[in-house]
Amino acid sequence: MALKHSRQRDAVYNFLKDRKDHPTADTIYAGVRDEYPNISLGTVYRNLMVLRDTGKIRTVDVGDGVIHFDADTSEHNHFICTRCGRVEDLEMESIDRVKEIAATNFAGKITGYSAYFYGICESCLTEQKEETDRLNREQTTG
Amino acid sequence: MALKHSRQRDAVYNFLKDRKDHPTADTIYAGVRDEYPNISLGTVYRNLMVLRDTGKIRTVDVGDGVIHFDADTSEHNHFICTRCGRVEDLEMESIDRVKEIAATNFAGKITGYSAYFYGICESCLTEQKEETDRLNREQTTG
DNA sequence: TTTAATATCGATAACCGTTACTGTTATTAT
DNA sequence: ATAATAACAGTAACGGTTATCGATATTAAA
Numbered sequence: 001m002a003l004k005h006s007r008q009r010d011a012v013y014n015f016l017k018d019r020k021d022h023p024t025a026d027t028i029y030a031g032v033r034d035e036y037p038n039i040s041l042g043t044v045y046r047n048l049m050v051l052r053d054t055g056k057i058r059t060v061d062v063g064d065g066v067i068h069f070d071a072d073t074s075e076h077n078h079f080i081c082t083r084c085g086r087v088e089d090l091e092m093e094s095i096d097r098v099k100e101i102a103a104t105n106f107a108g109k110i111t112g113y114s115a116y117f118y119g120i121c122e123s124c125l126t127e128q129k130e131e132t133d134r135l136n137r138e139q140t141t142g
Numbered sequence: 143m144a145l146k147h148s149r150q151r152d153a154v155y156n157f158l159k160d161r162k163d164h165p166t167a168d169t170i171y172a173g174v175r176d177e178y179p180n181i182s183l184g185t186v187y188r189n190l191m192v193l194r195d196t197g198k199i200r201t202v203d204v205g206d207g208v209i210h211f212d213a214d215t216s217e218h219n220h221f222i223c224t225r226c227g228r229v230e231d232l233e234m235e236s237i238d239r240v241k242e243i244a245a246t247n248f249a250g251k252i253t254g255y256s257a258y259f260y261g262i263c264e265s266c267l268t269e270q271k272e273e274t275d276r277l278n279r280e281q282t283t284g
Numbered sequence: 285t286t287t288a289a290t291a292t293c294g295a296t297a298a299c300c301g302t303t304a305c306t307g308t309t310a311t312t313a314t
Numbered sequence: 315a316t317a318a319t320a321a322c323a324g325t326a327a328c329g330g331t332t333a334t335c336g337a338t339a340t341t342a343a344a
Contacts, residue, residue, distance in 0.1 A: 004291045004340050025330080040294045045331065047292090061205040063256075065302090066330065079250065092244050098257070102234050107264040108221065114205075115240070115257035122249040146311050146320045167301080182323045187302065189321090207331085208301065 003054070009047040011035050013056060013071070022060050022068035022078070022087040062087055062116055077114065081121035083128075090117055145196075151189040153177050155198060155213070164202050164210040164220070164229040204229055204258055219256070223263035225270075232259055 015031045016023070023031070029044045048069055051057045060068040062080045068087055079090040103110050120128070157173045158165070165173070171186045190211055193199045202210040204222045210229055221232040245252050262270070 002291080002341090006292055006340080008293075038294065040296085042295075042332080043293060049332095061203060063203040077244070079244075079248065079252070081250065082253070088250075090244060090248060092246075097243070098240055099259075101239070102219070102221075102232060102257075102259050104234075106221065106232060108223070108230075108261055108267060110221070110259050110261040111224070112261070113257055113259040115244075115255055117241075117244050117252050117255040119250055119252040119254070125250060144312090144320080148311080148321055150322075180323065182325085183301095184303080184324080185322060191303095 003050070006047070008032070008036060008039055008043055009050065011039070012044055012047045013051055016057060016069055017071040019071065020089065022062075022070050024066045024068055026066075028069065060087065077117065079117045079119065079121070081124055082118050083120050083124040086121050086123075088121065145192070148189070150174070150178060150181055150185055151192065153181070154186055154189045155193055158199060158211055159213040161213065162231065164204075164212050166208045166210055168208075170211065202229065219259065221259045221261065221263070223266055224260050225262050225266040228263050228265075230263065 011032045012028060015028055025041070025045055025048060028048070029039070029041050032039055032044060048057070048059075052059055052069075055073060057069055057071050058073050060070050060078060062068060062078065064080075064085065072089065077090045077092055079088045080086070081088075098115070099110060099113060102113065153174045154170060157170055167183070167187055167190060170190070171181070171183050174181055174186060190199070190201075194201055194211075197215060199211055199213050200215050202212050202220060204210060204220065206222075206227065214231065219232045219234050221230045222228070223230075240257070241252060241255060244255065
């Protein structure tokens with residue numbers, strides 16, 4: 001089953017490769033339809049899996065029940081905002097140190113890991129602050 | 143919607159509370175049916191979610207497409223064997239250190255994290271070794 | 285440059301874990 | 315005891331993902 005070239009697969013990859021958010025299959029499907037209006041959702045899924053299996057992209061499971069996709073296959077972690085659901089890259093120094101720490105006192109062999117950090121993203125923090133300020137103003141003036 | 147006591151909910155929790163593997167709803171359903179043959183899968187799911195929402199148990203998403211459940215709500219990480227799918231607890235010293243490292247250079251607010259370590263578990267390592275030894279024997283004697 | 289082989293396509297049905305609905309039963313408070 | 319209602323068993327619906335199928339496009343060979 002040697003791979004053949006396909007324009008649709010290129011389109012899926014090209015859509016993903018410049019993105020820093022981590023879209024789901026649905027978003028990718030909608031995006032690629034701009035260029036290929038007749039592409040089917042199944043084709044998008046199939047090619048995403050092929051791209052993953054060939055190491056071109058990676059899947060990111062953030063625990064919200066849907067698969068996210070990421071063209072950045074380098075070793076990095078993710079941050080998930082519990083307020084807006086946004087998934088951001090999280091650059092982290094001494095990423096190898098974590099593996100070392102985990103390997104201590106473990107009898108098996110650790111080949112990789114993925115960490116998901118949860119919290120409130122910068123823009124949601126700003127929104128929250130603005131909301132608080134507004135309520136404070138209303139309370140003092142009203 | 144004040145909670146009422148239910149024997150089925152107790153049974154679900156009791157099944158889970160002494161386990162160190164991290165069973166899925168299916169396994170829990172099968173297990174509880176020993177005691178309550180007429181319990182329905184929906185009841186199991188409903189009570190698992192109630193138990194989670196009340197902080198009695200936690201859900202563990204290891205990326206295999208199904209939800210795992212864990213009665214150990216303390217802060218700890220998990221190891222997933224990529225060979226047999228087993229999910230084990232992974233005790234890890236300086237677990238807070240990881241959060242500190244991640245918080246560096248991040249503008250948002252990190253409230254928690256979960257890390258999943260992948261590799262080959264101890265028993266699979268043993269099996270692999272036995273398999274290798276067997277093949278070596280066959281090669282030298284055949 | 286035809287021809288043959290087959291990977292990929294679009295369309296859609298099937299799959300499967302999970303959730304929601306419904307009439308009935310069990311638990312709790314009065 | 316009785317009333318109020320949370321939880322139940324059973325089952326249908328839901329939604330993301332995967333598999334199937336005949337048609338089409340890509341690649342290699344003639």
